[in-house]
Amino acid sequence: xxxxxxxxxxxxxxxxxxxxxxxxxxxxxxxxxxxxxxxxxxxxxxxxxxxxxxxxxxxxxxxxxxxxxxxxxxxxxxx
Amino acid sequence: xxxxxxxxxxxxxxxxxxxxxxxxxxxxxxxxxxxxxxxxxxxxxxxxxxxxxxxxxxxxxxxxxxxxxxxxxxxxxxxxxxxxxxxxxxxxxxxxxxxxxxxxxxxxxxxxxxxxxxxxxxxxxxxxxxxxxxxxxxxxxxxxxxxxxxxxxxxxxxxxxxxxxxxxxxxxxxxxxxxxxxxxxxxxxxxxxxxxxxxxxxxxxxxxxxxxxxxxxxxxxxxxxxxxxxxxxxxxxxxxxxxxxxxxxxxxxxxxxxxxxxxxxxxxxxxxxxxxxxxxxxxxxxxxxxxxxxxxxxxxxxxxxxxxxxxxxxxxxxxxxxxxxxxxxxxxxxxxxxxxxxxxxxxxxxxxxxxxxxxxxxxxxxxxxxxxxxxxxxxxxxxxxxxxxxxxxxxxxxxxxxxxxxxxxxxxxxxxxxxxxxxxxxxxxxxxxxxxxxxxxxxxxxxxxxxxxxxxxxxxxxxxxxxxxxxxxxxxxxxxxxxxxxxxxxxxxxxxxxxxxxxxxxxxxxxxxxxxxxxxxxxxxxxxxxxxxxxxxxxxxxxxxxxxxxxxxxxxxxxxxxxxxxxxxxxx
Numbered sequence: 001x002x003x004x005x006x007x008x009x010x011x012x013x014x015x016x017x018x019x020x021x022x023x024x025x026x027x028x029x030x031x032x033x034x035x036x037x038x039x040x041x042x043x044x045x046x047x048x049x050x051x052x053x054x055x056x057x058x059x060x061x062x063x064x065x066x067x068x069x070x071x072x073x074x075x076x077x078x079x
Numbered sequence: 080x081x082x083x084x085x086x087x088x089x090x091x092x093x094x095x096x097x098x099x100x101x102x103x104x105x106x107x108x109x110x111x112x113x114x115x116x117x118x119x120x121x122x123x124x125x126x127x128x129x130x131x132x133x134x135x136x137x138x139x140x141x142x143x144x145x146x147x148x149x150x151x152x153x154x155x156x157x158x159x160x161x162x163x164x165x166x167x168x169x170x171x172x173x174x175x176x177x178x179x180x181x182x183x184x185x186x187x188x189x190x191x192x193x194x195x196x197x198x199x200x201x202x203x204x205x206x207x208x209x210x211x212x213x214x215x216x217x218x219x220x221x222x223x224x225x226x227x228x229x230x231x232x233x234x235x236x237x238x239x240x241x242x243x244x245x246x247x248x249x250x251x252x253x254x255x256x257x258x259x260x261x262x263x264x265x266x267x268x269x270x271x272x273x274x275x276x277x278x279x280x281x282x283x284x285x286x287x288x289x290x291x292x293x294x295x296x297x298x299x300x301x302x303x304x305x306x307x308x309x310x311x312x313x314x315x316x317x318x319x320x321x322x323x324x325x326x327x328x329x330x331x332x333x334x335x336x337x338x339x340x341x342x343x344x345x346x347x348x349x350x351x352x353x354x355x356x357x358x359x360x361x362x363x364x365x366x367x368x369x370x371x372x373x374x375x376x377x378x379x380x381x382x383x384x385x386x387x388x389x390x391x392x393x394x395x396x397x398x399x400x401x402x403x404x405x406x407x408x409x410x411x412x413x414x415x416x417x418x419x420x421x422x423x424x425x426x427x428x429x430x431x432x433x434x435x436x437x438x439x440x441x442x443x444x445x446x447x448x449x450x451x452x453x454x455x456x457x458x459x460x461x462x463x464x465x466x467x468x469x470x471x472x473x474x475x476x477x478x479x480x481x482x483x484x485x486x487x488x489x490x491x492x493x494x495x496x497x498x499x500x501x502x503x504x505x506x507x508x509x510x511x512x513x514x515x516x517x518x519x520x521x522x523x524x525x526x527x528x529x530x531x532x533x534x535x536x537x538x539x540x541x542x543x544x545x546x547x548x549x550x551x552x553x554x555x556x557x558x559x560x561x562x563x564x565x566x567x568x569x570x571x572x573x574x575x576x577x578x579x580x581x582x583x584x585x586x587x588x589x590x591x592x593x594x595x596x597x598x599x600x601x602x603x604x605x606x607x608x609x610x611x612x613x614x615x616x617x618x619x620x621x622x623x624x625x626x627x628x629x630x631x632x633x634x635x636x637x638x639x640x641x642x643x644x645x646x647x648x649x650x651x
Contacts, residue, residue, distance in 0.1 A: 022209050055395070062392045068213040068233055071268035 003032070004057040005049045006064055008073035012044040020046060020070070023063050029056075043071075049078065086258070090220030091120035091251040094184065097227040098128065100260035103155050105129045105146065105517055107139035111159025113199060114186025116251035118157075131513065131546060134538035136163050138510035140170020141536070144179045145514030148497045149472060151303070153180035153234040153242075154514060160187050161199030164245070165206065169504055171241045172210045176501025177326065178303060180239035182230050189249040190218045204245050212240030220253035224260055232263035237271030238390040239303060273389065275406035275414050283361075283385045283402045284418035287317060290359035292427045294382075295321045296342060296371070299500075300364015300389060301330030302493050306409035310363065311335060313412045318423035320431060322350045324365050326500040329490035333469070339431045343371045345482040348442075348633045348644055349434035354379060355642035363387045364408040367397035368501070377640035387411045441646045442632050447487060453626035454602050456480055456555050460487035462609055463525060463553070471523040472497060472515050476508035476532035479561040479631050484527040494519075506535030512550045513542055523551065523613070530556040530582050540592035543618040551612050554585055554622045557629070565630050569648065570637070589620035596620040 010016055014036040024031050033049040052060065054077075061075040088096070094117055098106070106128055110118045121130055133139040136158040143154030158167050164185040174181045188197040204216045213233045217226055223246070230242040287293060301310055301323070307330050314321050314331070320339045321331045325346075331338055340347030342354055351373075354360070360382040365371070372378040375397055383401040386394050387408055394403035404411050446457030460483050463471070469489035474497045475481040481498060490496050497515050499507040508526045516524040533554050543550050555561075560578040567575050589596035595615055599608040605623065612619045635644045 018205075019208050026209065059392065059396060066390070066392055068266060068269055 001030070001051040001053060002057075003049065003051055003078040005047055005076040005078055006061055006073060007045065007047045007076060008064060009039065009043050009045055009071045010069055012038055012040070012042055014044065016069070017046060020048065020064070020067070023060065023067075024048065024050060027060070029060065086256055087254045088257045089116065089120060089251065090223050090246065090253050090255060091116040092123070093220060093223045093255055093257060094227060094246065094251075095120045095124050095128065096257065097224050097260050098155060099124065101227070101231050101262070103128065105131060106155045106157055107131045107133055107142040107146075107514065108157030109133060109136050109139055109159070109163060110157070111163045111186065111199070113160035113188055113248050114157060114163070114184075114251070116248065117184070117186065117246070130157075131517070131542065133510060133513070133542050135536070136166035137169050137506070138513070138536055138539045138542065140167050140174070140181070140183065141504075141507050141510035142514035142542075143181050144170060144174055144177075145474065145497055145511030146518045147180050147514070148511075149494050149515045149518035151305070151494065153182050153231055153239070155182050155184070157184050158186070159199065160185060160203070161201045163199075164201055164203035167243075168206065168210070169502075171207055171243065173499050173502040173504045173507065174241035175210050175212065177499065178239050178299060179241065180234040181241040182234050183241060183243040185243065185245045186251070187216065187245045187247045190247045191249070193247070203243065207243045210241070211243050214243040214245070216245040216247070217250050218247045220250050220255035223250065223255070225263070228261060228263035229266060232266060233269065237269075273406045275404050275411045279402055279404045280411070280414050280418060283404060284415060286359055286383050286385060286401060287319070287361065288420045288422075292357045293317070293319045293359040293361060293424065294353060294357040295319050295361045295363060296324065296354070296365055297321055297327045297330050297363050298324045298365025299326035299330070300408040301327055304364065304389075304407045304409040305493070306364070306412055307331060307493050309409050309412040309416070313416055313419070316416060316421050317419050318425070319361065320424065320428050324368070324371055325485050325498065326496070327365065328485065328496040329493040333489045333491060337428065339428065340435070341485060342641065344373070344635045345486065345631055345633065347435070348438040348646055349431040351633070351635060351641040351644035352434060353431055355381065355640065357382050360384045361387070363412065364389070366390075366393045371641075372397065373635045373639055373641035373643070377642075438633060438646060446483075454599070454605060454623055455629055456483040456625055457487045458602075459553065459555065459605065459623055459625070460484055460527070462606055464488045466609055466613055467523050467525065471495065471525050472519060473525055473527060474498065474508045474512045474515055475527040476529060477503045477505045478529045478532060479565065479629070480527050480529045480555040482631050505532045508532060509536050509552065510539045510542070512552070513539060513546070513548060516548045516550050520549075524549065526550060526552040528552060528554055529561060530554060530558060530580055530585070531560045533585070537588065540589060540594055540618070540620070544593045548618055549616065550618050552618070552620045553612075554620065555625050556582065556585065556622055557625045557627050558582055559627065561629070564628070568628070568630070585620065585622040594618045594620050596622070598622040598624070600624045
């Protein structure tokens, strides 16, 4: 297991983190941190940090990218 | 009908006009307090939209699913807030599992009451987040046309799925400017149209061209993308045998020389063994469900796997692929055809046929031509197959009868198998048949249902009667929850725990709903009873008393590899 971060843009509604977290909770992912930052009146940037194998992190990224209302998602390995 | 020239209309009317603009002419639903403005608007458009009043909101979702699965586009259902909305949950979960496009509209309490535990308020958007492709709460009328357009676009494109739109009552009442309807053609960040990558196609073709024992596993993606002709052309050119998953039935002509049967827990013996012998596995529009793979750690390890799938998440989710082609099945197959060599694999296909002989002798003949004991489920399906020439829409429920329906009917046309495959929803069949029959009024629609499943959504017989629907319902009655009983017998040392049903008189029940009905207990009467049912104009319920403890084989025992498939109970 390695620490990863998925960073993505969605609407400027921090409450959306609940929707996105469902993906992680369903797969019992070891989430270690999350954050939200307002970009402008329309968009916000979300980050979710977690521990997972590389292949699992890649698949989580695809799952995130598949969500409607998520834009520009990327996976960052933290170490 | 409402005045179409006015520009100020209510949100409720905007919804109805938007649905009409999407080509929707039938809605399944159940009214209630929080959706009354929408039902009032609907009343003004009765000449354009037929609303089918089901007897339960779950029935509305399954009917919309049945309609969608036969039509190939999103079905629509309505429900009110609170319990009306929560009654949709099973159908929505069913639709997401089986990639069924559906747009669910729920009424919601007025915006100012949200979060106050108002009467019949529930957070249906929160509840349905994990089981919808998209959901959204509308709180102002002006949003409605664009949100509905987005809902249909999302439901119908890419990997189809259910969308739920929750509309607060104030938004239904409010007036808005109607400026016409604009279909949605783009959603930010959503890319449903994926072009198959040329380098992946070339890699796949190279592997296919050097394969000695290749096998195609075709799933429901073939049906959804209307790829049957492309698949048949691909198989004809390459000579590669084709197996269709349960949900892919009808995706390849069952009498084609390259067709080898069905994989999975109760699929064909040969296919299950050969999946673990092939050197190249070409999976098209399928997702390696555990009922297909058996123990996935022992599945297809010898093979190079090429996976063609529209949902990128499915690639490498369950099995590691050599080449993943993320694209629509039809487009990918059509792009592959020029890249692959003409070939034959007759010796390889013959090895399937040799194993088929064993299955035929040990299982199939006894299933469809029994000479003693009670009526067998397989012989009923075989007779229905003969009488409908393999061209009916078969809608099984969930359990043993579903597996017999899968095995002993020849699905000659696509969109003929409408079954709850992923979620395995008991009670699916009768309401789904309502939608399927309305989507294809000229086709014969046959429900195959067990006595347990029948009693889960039996109230929808009233919907069949009220709408004069020509749905034929055959109850396979063994007074058991048969599949669970079989497992209890085989794997729980005969401890039959809560599986025996003391049933009502099904004929009386059907007649109470004013449907014609009959009961058959003897083999000699079965064929004539089916003839009577098919000759009848309108809904019909035929109860067939079947062998009480019939077991279904072949079987891949739970947790075993697909190639551990057995043709009969282990001697031990």
